[in-house]
Amino acid sequence: MNALTWNIVxxxxxxxxTGEFSSANLVIGFVLGYVILAFAMRDVKHFTHYASKVPKVIRFIGFFVRELVMSNLRVAYDVLTPTHYMRPAVIAVKLEARTDGEITILANLISLTPGTLSLDVSSDRSVLYLHVMYLDDEQAVHASIKALEARVLDILR
Structure with a gap:
């Protein structure tokens, strides 16, 4: 079994x-399992790889939740105010992701955030086409997508 499976077990x-099935208790058990595995398997190579990924996943979840909240607030503000600030456009973003799994996860995370939608991937899988609601600065949109992609690839690779 791999380290993640052991941690879940x-x-x-x-x-x-403990006899209490709740999400908080499950998280406590996961953290305790992580600490136990870190102590017991500190010299095992595949565990050190797993151990380095867990903090990255936690930071990514915080990053993505922040992006999700900010994009929700921006769309909600635009819907609730009489003036519309939308400048919709379709843009192409060059991808560093190469596998189908990496591209799928990135495209789905982009589509989850309001104001952006993944439309298509080029046939050679090097370009992702996106619809964005707010194209104030194309370079800033590219930078935010590339930042998301870098974090996703850091976790997956």
Whole structure:
């Protein structure tokens, strides 16, 4: 079994021992399992790779939630005010992601945030076409998409 599976098993054991199945208790069990695995498997190569990914995933979740909230607020403000600030456009973003999984995850995360929608991927999988609602600065949009892509690839690779 890999380290993630062991961590999940330890979290479920914790939930079973405490007798309280709640999301908070499951998170506590996951954290405790992570600490136990970090101590028990500190010299195992595949665990050190897993151990370095967990903090990155936590930081990514915080980053993505922040982006999600900010884009929701921007769209909500535009809907609720009489003046519309939309400047819709279709743009092409050059991709560093190469596998189908990487491209799919990136495209879905982009589509989850209000104001952006993944439309298509070029046949050679090097360009992602996006519809954006607010094209105030094309370079800024490219930079934000590339920042998201870099974080996704950092977790997946």
């Amino acid at each position: 330890l979290a479920l054991i914790w939930v079973g021992i």
